[in-house]
Amino acid sequence: MTLIEISNDFHHTSSRVRVGRMSESNAKRVRNRLCGSAECCCSQSELGTRGPQRTEDGQEIVIEFAGYGVGVDIWLRKPDVMCSDSELAERAAVELS
Ligand SMILES: [Zn+2]
Numbered sequence: 001m002t003l004i005e006i007s008n009d010f011h012h013t014s015s016r017v018r019v020g021r022m023s024e025s026n027a028k029r030v031r032n033r034l035c036g037s038a039e040c041c042c043s044q045s046e047l048g049t050r051g052p053q054r055t056e057d058g059q060e061i062v063i064e065f066a067g068y069g070v071g072v073d074i075w076l077r078k079p080d081v082m083c084s085d086s087e088l089a090e091r092a093a094v095e096l097s
Pocket of ligand 1: 035036041
């Protein structure tokens with residue numbers, strides 16, 4: 001099983017999680033570790049992450065709400081699946097010219 005590190009760059013906290021489905025109670029535990037305050041609005045993520053989430057080999061870490069009572073899905077997106085914003089901008093510029 002793959003362990004990856006997710007982080008919150010506002011509180012300078014991090015947590016190691018497994019790729020796959022995480023139970024709701026575990027997700028709550030991770031969220032409390034990364035951003036312990038219920039009042040805080042630093043994170044939009046189900047797991048309290050903030051800032052770009054990437055593995056050491058550059059894959060994007062995607063965190064998705066799997067449903068109430070179900071938990072959270074964590075999966076990795078290969079960097080070559082999507083082109084970067086600058087590549088998109090370049091492409092758009094070419095199409096306009
Ligand atoms: Zn916070």
